[in-house]
Each structure stands twice: as structure tokens, then as C-alpha cells.
Amino acid sequence: MDILTALMSTLLDQLQKPTLSFLLGGMVLAAIGSKFEIPDPVYKFIIVLLLLKVGLSGGIAMREADLAALAVPAFCAALAGILIVLLGTRTLARWRGVRPVDGMATAGLFGAVSASTLAAGMTMLDAEGIAYEGFIGALYPFMDIAALVTAILLARVAAVRRAPAASGNGSGTATLSLGSGDGDAPARLEPGLMRGILTDTLRSPAISALLLGIVLGLFARPETVYHDFYKPLFHGLLSILMLIMGMEAWARLSELRKVAHAYVLYGLTAPLVHGCLGFALGLAAHHLTGFSAGGVVLLSVMAASSSDISGPPTLRGALPEANPSAYVGASTGLGTPVAILSIPLFIALAERLIGF
């Protein structure tokens, strides 16, 4: 009962934060039939700016980190991101009535990382005087991008399998090889087709912008322009995107009527499962390279968290057909409060299994 009160209070906090409150605001606008709109060219530009920023911050963090010390934890982080999405693809995305693309997008968000949940974890460790590596912030993009790219690739592969004649992205070869693909027993994808999907994904505006940002962050010195422009504009532009997504989420809310319980169940349990997965991978890194107990806790927190920042623009840009009511609702509305509340659990687990 106490847990429930805490959950409700954390949920209320979330609801008042810009991300979710602007999403709700957009839903209200749609509900009253407002003619409010963000013009399409501006919307596309906002997506570009958001993803460049996400990429730049990831690239800069990677460049500044000690790559040798980072290697094993980074591999574990990326692996966690991929495994979380694969798990979601086998569970939520196969649920009867759940649209696969919605399930995969949701799994992508749950695989991606919430910077604010991570910051909450760091604050708790700091308060208890538990040490962790300085490079933890640089692990973030590995899990984040691995999860999002995996989700997008899987969703595109699934789309080609299901609707071979409407591959949409102009990869003409895709239509030839897949006459027999059908949902439950998917045809094996030819390597050429897979390459086509990879290329299409790489060339899509959203992924191009994200990767461009990473490359520039890694190899150039964009710090000034990052700190003076991309970073300060980020949350504001995200609030605008949330209005747009809220309006669309309202229009598509009815699609979810029959499967809401699936998303609620996933939103409440997935953070715990993912956190334990992250803990296991962190424990492996601890035994392999002496990754600190505090670091293991934070890797669990990253895995438990679901993205409220980098995820929505990426998915919205790369998978416009996915229903934001599903993925933003489940992740920001349920996943994030649960993840924040489960942080003490991972601290206790680390104390028991590793010791500080």
C-alpha cells in the first residue's frame, strides 16, 4: 500500500514534468478539436535538431571517455539494450491484438535510457557515499542507441515480411525475395534484403541525423555549438514535439482499447526484469574487469529506465507508423516511475551480492 502511494506520487511528479505534461496538453487539444498545429516543415526540423543533439552528446561523451576502461562495460550496455528489445519483441510485440510495430517501438523505448532516472540513481549513490566510475555517463549512448536501432531495424524487417509489396522505402529489391513471408512463421530474410533494410535505415533522416551527430561529436570539436545551441534548445523543442505526439496519441488512443492491459502489465514489470538483466551483465563486467559495485547499480538503473528524451524523437522520425499512445504512454507513464522506485532494490542487491 505504501509502495502504491509512492508509485502514485512519483507518477504525479512525472505528469507535471514538461515531457508528460506537454504530451497530455496535446491530448487535451486534440480532445477539444483544436485547430492548433505545428507546420510540417518545422516539425521535421525539430526532429533533426533533437536527434543531432542526442547524437552530439553521445559522441562527445564517448570521445571524452577512456576507451580502454570503457570497452567491457560499454559492450555490456549495448548488449543490455539489444537483449531488452529482443525480449520485448518476443513478449509484448507478440501479444494478441498488440500491433507488432507498436510493441517493438515500446520495447525500443524501454531499452533506451532515461537520463533523469540515471541522474536519480547517481544522486542516491552519492547520498550513501557509494563510489562509481566517472565514465558511467558515456555508457548511456551505447545502450540507448543499440536499443533504438535494434527496435527500428526489427520493425522494418517485420514490415517487409508482412507487407512485401509495400516496402515503402524504395528498396526495390525487397519486393522480389519475400513472396511467402507471413507473420508467425517468418521466411528467412535473404542477406541482400537485410542489407537493403540496413541501408534504408542508415539513410533515413532520423538515423542519419543521429549518426551524424555521433560522428561529429567523436571526431570534430562541436562543444561550443553544442553548449550554445543544441543543448539549450533541446528541452523546449522536445516539449513542442510532445504536443504533436500528444495530439496524435489522442487520435489513436482508441486503437489501444483492447490491449491496454498488455501495456500496463509490460510497463509495470519490464523495468524490474530489465534492471535484473542489467545487473547480471554488470556483475559479469565486475568479475571480468573490476567494474565497481556502484557501476553495476547504475547499469541496472539504465537498463530498468526507459527513454523520455532520445527515444520519442527517434522513433517518431524513423517509425512514423508506430502509435505514440502506446510507446510514450507505457514508458513515460509507467516505466519511468517504476524504474525510479526500483533503484533502492538494485542498491540492496549490489550490497548483498558484491558489497560496497
Added chain:
Amino acid sequence: MDILTALMSTLLDQLQKPTLSFLLGGMVLAAIGSKFEIPDPVYKFIIVLLLLKVGLSGGIAMREADLAALAVPAFCAALAGILIVLLGTRTLARWRGVRPVDGMATAGLFGAVSASTLAAGMTMLDAEGIAYEGFIGALYPFMDIAALVTAILLARVAAVRRAPAASGNGSGTATLSLGSGDGDAPARLEPGLMRGILTDTLRSPAISALLLGIVLGLFARPETVYHDFYKPLFHGLLSILMLIMGMEAWARLSELRKVAHAYVLYGLTAPLVHGCLGFALGLAAHHLTGFSAGGVVLLSVMAASSSDISGPPTLRGALPEANPSAYVGASTGLGTPVAILSIPLFIALAERLIGF
């Protein structure tokens, strides 16, 4: 003569401020036939950002105020905003040759509040050591929004009355009930029609954005995104809007040739009349709830001032058919200098009638 010098000097100050100087710049561009333009999608987005900011700041101010102490003065402020617009509708908007929509838009701006004029009033009171309530800043949105919404509603009602077949906003029912409406002896509006206009106004992009901002400011916690994004961008985006309005103002200046004297007369006298109206309402609040003498002065200053910030984007978004040469010219060009110069008058009035 001294007054005239002071008026000219204040006017020159106004002309050099970004608001009016960018408006003049836009007029010069139009005058030389420049091909300069702000693309329409960007213009629409600018309006949205400006109105979200105006709404957010109003909502946050209301939330932070002590609502019990605020109630009576806030009611007086809103009443002042509405009365000023009604007065303008009966005077300026009925002047022979003045287009009613232009007259109502102008009255709306004169009913709305100029933050900088209010700040000038506070500075003068501070300099003389006269106390006033801390919640004065929260009165601003009540007068501001009451005046603008009243003006927009009245202009829309007038438009439906005048041109029943061209109600424009897609409220299909509006065209049915008003076959006999004509200018001077208006038909009574059916309740259903009035509801249609209210709904249309509420759903219009400009009013939606404004109200959304207020609701988010009241019930969410948008402070971070407000201070990092909406507030810093505001004046810059307003300067761009002023360029656009200046170009249009130039193109439509000739419409005003025959009625310029009406606007000059209104711009010079209305601030004094409105200030006295505000003073009377403040005096009532003083006797009812002990509203301070300094507060009464500031309510007068708010009533005397005319909006240079929230008003132009709201009117431009909600009443695109109104001529900005008329309303921005009269308010920013004449109303604001006169209002600033009349502040000492209200201080003297309060000293005489209430005492500090």
C-alpha cells in the same frame, strides 16, 4: 509644451525599442519593394511559441499567487479589461470609416497590459517608497487575457452578424440563424450561435495555444522549459513577428488615410480614461479588501497601458483580417508613451484620495 517635449522623447525611446523599430523596419522593407519574406510555416510556428510563452507565464504567475488574497483584485483586473474593450467597441469601433474589426482589435490591445509600462510604474513607486502587494504581477494575465478574448469574441460576433454567409471558421450552424443581421441594428444572437463562436474561438490555433500555456503553467511544472526556452526566445521571435506585421502594415496603411485622426484621438485620450477606470475599480477593492494604495496605482497603470507583447501575436493569430497599421500603430506608437507619462497622475490621485 514641456509635456509635449516629454511625450516626443518617450515616443523616440519607444521607436528605438526592438518592438517598434522592427515594425518600422518591416514597413521600410515593404516600401522599397523588398522580396524579403518569412516563410508561412515558420510564421505560424512563431505565433505558437509566442502565445505558449504568454500563456505559460500567466499560468505560472497565477499558480504562485495566494489565490484568496488575489481574488477580488483579480476580478477587478479582469473587469477592467472587459470594460475597456466594451468602451472601445462603442466608441472607436463605431467611428465613421473605422473598420469595426480594426477598432475592436485596437480596443483589445488597449485593454491588454504592457509589462514594461507596469514595470515603469513599479519603479516609480519603489523610488518614492510606496508599498504594494507582491501579487501584483499575477493580476496582469487576468486583465490581459480578459481584454484580448473579449475583443476577439466581439469581433467574431460582429463578423458573423455582418457577413452571415461567410462565417469562415467552419461552424456550419452559424450561417443558418442569422439572415437578417446588419451592422447598426444587430439581430439578437441565438444561444446556439454564440456557443458556436465561443467553440470556434476556443479551437482557433491562437487561443488554443494561449489557453494551453495557461493550463500547463497552472497545473504542471513547466518552469525549467519556460526559463530555458520559451522566455529567452520570446523577444527575438517577437522582433521577427514585428517585421512581418510591419510589412503588412505598410501594405495596408492607405486604408487608414481617412480615419487616422480617429486613431490619434483614441491613442491620446484612451490611456487616461482607462487609467481612471482602473483607479475606480482599484478604489473599490481598497474599500472591500484593504487593497493597498500602491496596488490601486498599479491597477490604474495596467488599465492605462496597452499591450506591446502579448497582444500583437494574439490578435494577429486570431484576427488575421484586422489591420496591424491600426492597432499596433495606435497602441505602441501613442498609447504606451501616454500611459507612461500619466503614471505620476495616478500616484497623485492615490495620494489625494487614499493617502500612502
Added chain:
Amino acid sequence: MDILTALMSTLLDQLQKPTLSFLLGGMVLAAIGSKFEIPDPVYKFIIVLLLLKVGLSGGIAMREADLAALAVPAFCAALAGILIVLLGTRTLARWRGVRPVDGMATAGLFGAVSASTLAAGMTMLDAEGIAYEGFIGALYPFMDIAALVTAILLARVAAVRRAPAASGNGSGTATLSLGSGDGDAPARLEPGLMRGILTDTLRSPAISALLLGIVLGLFARPETVYHDFYKPLFHGLLSILMLIMGMEAWARLSELRKVAHAYVLYGLTAPLVHGCLGFALGLAAHHLTGFSAGGVVLLSVMAASSSDISGPPTLRGALPEANPSAYVGASTGLGTPVAILSIPLFIALAERLIGF
């Protein structure tokens, strides 16, 4: 050999700076066939904001300077800008295979000024304790704008001469008078035609925005909006423009295959020639008005430098047919490193010929 190492190291620094790295990023996007794009209305708005900022900063600098002391050096600066462009028009733009509009655009950039190169020059003088006038920053816009406007005018005149039937900018009179104009032996331009081109240039969106900014900077008080909006957004928006220009530069790189050596030769030698020209004009000002030796050095540095900031948006806005591979590549890629490395040369020259 040491010089070559220094050149390569300065070049690498340049490549990592936002300007050039985003340009390269855009080229990479184009090379992999990305569908990344900046919507056209947003692109147009970015150009407007950039040029308003360039104009505002120039206008403010001019207003704040002591115009009497500034007059002669400002005249020399403007003259240097014009002479550099004329020189480029007679050399690079006439090179066999170089498109005249590309050559003139490149000469325009080399005539315009790089603020960062100028800052590097000031830093070196400060380090050696050499004094210079406080108004040096205000000389910048004179050389900058004189060079860019000259280049744009000459390119437009050349376009009318070459293709009299396709004058493009709607100056109907242009087509009548120039039946016989052909490349090498140009017909004399009628005064009426020249006036038409001047008017067209003045009315073009890019030049309108630039001049509007200057006028507002000179006669209004846009400091607040300049410092809160135009200035902070500048580098970020420029990085976006560089992405756009990089994508286009890649698409048009092949045009340069046969004339790359011309641009390389120009990029390596022009800064030295221009710097000496600036030095000579500065020396004249020194003898006429006692312009300081440090000032002469900085005038040389300005002349030697090529614009990485104000130039690209101006040229891109006013001469969209010019190939950015040519002008940005030559100026930012070669001209700027050479100019930075030649600063000690001008210091040595001033020590020898004037003495500190």
C-alpha cells in the same frame, strides 16, 4: 617543411571547428545517399536570421564607434574589400574552366573578413604588447559588406551580360538593352540596366535582411534582442546551414574536378597578396591620420582573412547558383589557415616599415 607541418595542423584545427566539420558532415550525408533534409521554409528562415545578425552586429559596431576617427580607416577597409573582389574577378574568375559566378563568389569570401582570424591577430598583438585602436572591430563590417556586395553585384552583372534573355530577377528592362553582350568582350552596361541590377540586389531577400540589420543596428537600440536572441542562435544556425551547403557541395563537387588546381593556387596565394594590399592601404592611413602600426597589422589581417561566418549565408542567399564546393572549400579550407599563419609576417612587416 616546418611551415607545411604548421599549415597541416592549423588545417586540422579548422576541420574540427563547427563550420567546416558540419560542412564535411553534410558532404558525408550526401555521399551515403541519406534522405536527411532541412525543409526549405526553415532553410530560408535560417538565412534571414543569420543575415539579420550579421547586419545588426555591424550596425551596432558602427554606431558605437567614433565616426570621425573611423572615417579614413573605414574608407581604406571598404576599398580593400572592393579591390580584392576586383582582383579575383580579373584572375580566378577568368581562369579557363572556372565558372565566373563561382570565381566571383570565392573572391567575395576572400574579400570578406573572418572574425576569428581577426581575433587571432588581436591576441598575438596583445601578447607582444603592441597597441591598436579600440575601433578596429568597427572596421570589419566596412570591408566585409563592401566585398560581399561588390561580388554579388558583379556576378549579377555578368549573369545579365552572359544570358540577357534569362535575367531571372524580374527586372524586365534588363533584357532589352543587351542583345550583343558576350563573355570576353562585354558590352557596356546602360545606366538604366545597372540601376535595375542595383535595385534587384537591394530588394533580394539576402541583401534586404543584411541592410535591414545594419540600419536597425545603427538607428535603433536592438542590443537586448541582439544579445538574447540573434547572437546566441548564430553559430548553431550556421552549423545547420553548413550541413545544407555540404550536401549541395558534394553533389556539385564533380564540377570542380578540372579546375581544382585553380582554387588551390588561389587559396594558397590570395591571402598573402590581399594582406599586402591591406598593409599598403593601412600604411596610407598611417601617414594620413596617424593610424597606429598595430592597426595597420590588423587591417592586413582582415584583408588576408576570408569569411567563414557572414559570407556563406550571404552568398548562398544572394547567389544560389554559385557552387559552395568552390567558395567555401577554397576560403575555409585553405584561405583561413594560410591567413592565420601569415599574421607574424604582417607583424614583422609593420615592425620594419613603421616600428612599434
